[in-house]
Amino acid sequence: MKDQTEASDHKTRAAAWFRELRDRIVAAFEGLEDRPAAHWDGPAGRFEVTPTRRASEDGSDAGGGIMSVMRGGRHFEKVGVNWSEVHGTLAPRAQAAMAARGVPGMAEDPRFWASGISLVAHMRNPHAPAVHMNTRMFWTPNAWWFGGGADLNPCLEYPEDTAHFHAEMKAACDPHGPLDGADRYTKLKAWADEYFFIPHRKRARGVGGIFYDDLNTGDWEADFAFTRDVGAHFLPAFLPLAEKRRDQPWTEADREAQLVHRGLYAEYNLVYDRGTKFGLETGHDANAVLMSLPPLAKWV
Template sequence: MLDAADTRKSTAAAWFRELRDRITSAFEGLEDAGAPGPFETLEPGRFDVSETRRDAGDGTDAGGGIMSVMRGGRVFEKVGVNWSEVHGTLAPRAQKAMAARGVPGMEDDPRFWASGISLVAHMRNPHVPAVHMNTRMFWTPHAWWFGGGADLNPCLEYDEDTAHFHGQMQAACDAHGSLDGQDRYAKLKAWADEYFFVPHRGRARGVGGIFYDDLNTGDWDADFAFTRDVGAHFLPAFQPLVEKRRAQPWSEADKDVQLTHRGLYAEYNLVYDRGTKFGLETGHNADAVLMSLPPEAKWH
């Protein structure tokens, strides 16, 4: 019989996997609908799906996940939608980082469990924005929390697209009231603006969205419900932008701007992204961790 913690873990992991299934189906539907222009004669893109396994370091199984990557589609040049459920003991470096973040008991008991979905899409048409989304749950014997968010990364910005995306993120937040005595959307938007800033370039990675981590209000059901809403609002936030922009004519100059912006995206993910660092430090499949990198990028 599962205890309360195991029930929560299995419930969260199943939700993240269902969300992964829903999104990959929708993205393949966008491929089927086509993208008039230079890629309309290509076959609709499909996800290459493979299982990943995590080795605890001593040959024992420590969970794994599903890596789903589509390359060379008519609409998506490269998109990854990964789901994972892993467990084990944190390596000393990751253990130290968690302890520094205030995770209780981490100095003495570095066991952990984590599950989530992670998505990054790089698009064919420079007018269609790249996008990132993830939601996750993390557990230790002494604590649990949720994290996640979504942010839009256009190379060619449209104010109405930004407003639409943020409107959906705000709707996800507004359904759950204030957080720490603050307006939830305003707090998480500001957090995203800070988190997705690229210090060495002195600019944001994109036009933002929402971001949160270490979410534990003491009410697991409420925090999980909010995390589910963040995931559920992703497709309504992003899919209409794809449908609106995928047939818009673009020039070689537009493509150059896109490739240069992808360089900025790659720099951020390799230097600053907390999820990239955690995935590599805990021994997860490197291809799955680095699926966020664009297929092509450029630096001037």
């Protein structure tokens, strides 16, 4: 009973934090939209908020979430900030994938619960970088873990922007000490460089950040605190860059570079992204899962 009560408390607290973070980011992004744009005379963008439901095979309640998408804004050409809390039984393919990753008991018991926040922003100004962030908690009757991270995806890179973003990710990591005997930031930066690599293009999709998965040190409170810090450092990492670049003049060549880079981003998310695969295989709302795709992209 104690274990069940503790698990329920952990789920409630994690889901509430991810929802709070979602609300905080949505408000900040709409605040940026209220700023005038030198190169776009449209109205300030606002998020369209839609409840989502996870489809279960037997029609029973399997949770859902909130899909928040802004399209055609002054500064955000498209941005999604989604929150979810889902549960149920994994489909055989997802169950087999989890079992292959070594999740304890998954081969025998496919029940799960998961909650998290997922964000992707595609900016109007080609000089303003696209960005991705997500954090999540996953639970099964025999295991729990956290995962997530954030990475920057400029089509026109500015080294000082890259340095700022990475400094904030390091600031999220450093108070929590080493991980598996290694410097936490160094380890998670290398993991991001590996994870966000596009093998068929032989290049990274952006300039990196941090990434982690299957985080269970045995101390739930410590791992949850770290995950909260990753989320809390997102706005300080990204918003100053969006503000700095929002009115920078651009050319048609800059826009071309942006659209081609978005094609690269789409390729990664459709072919390799673990979250995209999991969301589609577990019956979550397809529009919410695929909100990460850019509004316009180009291939050459």
